[in-house]
Amino acid sequence: MRKTLYIIGLSAFVFSCTPQQNAKKSSYKPKSPVSQPKTAIKTQTPEKPKPQITNDHGVEFFTTNIADATKNDNTASYGSIVSAKPAGYKVVKTYFPAIAQNFRQRYLILHYTALPDEKSITVLSQQAVSAHYLVNNTGDNEIYQLVDENKRSYHAGVSSWRNDKNLNDTSIGIEIVNAGYTADATGKKLFVPFSDDQVKKVAALAKDIITRYQIPATNVLAHSDIAPTRKQDPGPFFPWKKLYDQYQIGMWYDEASKQSYYDLATSTDFTAKYNDPAFISSVQTQLQKFGYGLDLSGKWDDGTKKTIEAFQYHFRPQNYDGIMDAETWSILQALSLKYPVK
CATH class of the missing domain: 1.10.101.10 (PGBD-like superfamily/PGBD)
Known part of the structure; x- marks a missing residue:
């Protein structure tokens, strides 16, 4: 019995004499969580839903502008959408239209034909010159379209304005039936006036084109402006000031x-x-x-x-x-x- 008590006492003594450092090592401490830097979550700006393409009897149209109009950009199509048809593949419009685009039509150029009505039609529709529109002088309410606005007509020839050249590429041409001019004995050019009906037609047509294609006033010009050494049309009797004052078309000074x-x-x-x-x-x-x-x-x-x-x-x-x-x-x-x- 005495031996047993001795062993118990000795064990207690040994325990009590163990260094505290070792005791601390053996004690349990829960670890503090280490804070990790948070990964930034990239938020994507949701893409604006694009208006639907209109389908009419299998022909596609897109008549809404989603581009930046302040930069003269425009995605609207004023005719059917023209698409490729590659053999064996399907062209889809899942991401149509891209917003980075604008119109080819940046200029409006006005001319006179120097020919009567019937001759003007024949020359502009059957020969090597053309225009997008022809305004007749027959007193009716018709304006003849001769070329698709999306296509280039041959009306401007060798031409330039500011930094642009070959304006057939970037313009719409309007021809007006008018006899042009004759020269008197001194060589002065004597021009023929335009009828009121023609001026009203030209104003309505020009306003429509300018509005749709956002053509600036500085780009509404005479053929003589873009080819001054070889052309005189539409001449001094064309009422530019009237178009400016009454229809807000083109340039005029203050x-x-x-x-x-x-x-x-x-x-x-x-x-x-x-x-x-x-x-x-x-x-x-x-x-x-x-x-x-x-x-x-x-x-x-x-x-x-x-x-x-x-x-x-x-x-x-x-x-x-x-x-x-x-x-x-x-x-x-x-x-x-x-x-x-x-």
Whole structure:
């Protein structure tokens, strides 16, 4: 019995003398959770549902714009959608339309035919020239369409405006039946007026085209604007100011601005600097910057005179002698101020 008690006491002593460090090692402590950096969850902006494509008797149409109209972008289609049909494969429109697109039709160009009605139809529909539309002079309510707006018609020829060339590629052409001009004994061109019915037709047609394709005022032009050395149409009797005032079509200057420049020009001896090469170069540069395709020769050469004449047809039709007088100069300044190149 005494031996047993001795063993128990010895065991207690040994336990009590064990270092506390070892005791701590043997004790249990729950581990604190280690915080891990959270993985950022990428949230995708949900794609806006695209309007449905309209199907009419197997022909597809898409008439809604989902692009950025402020950038002159437009996805609407004003005709049937043209798609490829590759042999053995199926073209699907699961992701149609992409928003990054705009219209080919960036310009509207106006012409006269210099021919009577029947001859105009024959030439523009059966020969190597054409236009998208032909406005007749028969007093009815019809306008003839000759070329699909999505296709290129052959109406502009060698042409340019600002930074663009070969405007057949990017324009819609409207031909107006009109006899054009004859020259008198002095060589002055005598033009034929347009009928009121024609002007109303042209205004309605142009407004429709401009609105659908978002064509800016600076891109509504005469054939003579884009080819001044070889074309005169639609000439000084075409009522550009009336289209601007009554239908908000095309460009026109502000009268107050023009008058301010005119007062400035006439307060000095404007004619004294007329033949100064620096003044001529300045005029040529301004015409070129405004949009006309013109060589900077520093001389009143034939190309410059014809360009001034074309400018006068459009913006100063009372006198189209090809001379840069104070009034023509003032109009050019006012237009350049109102329609700067962007």
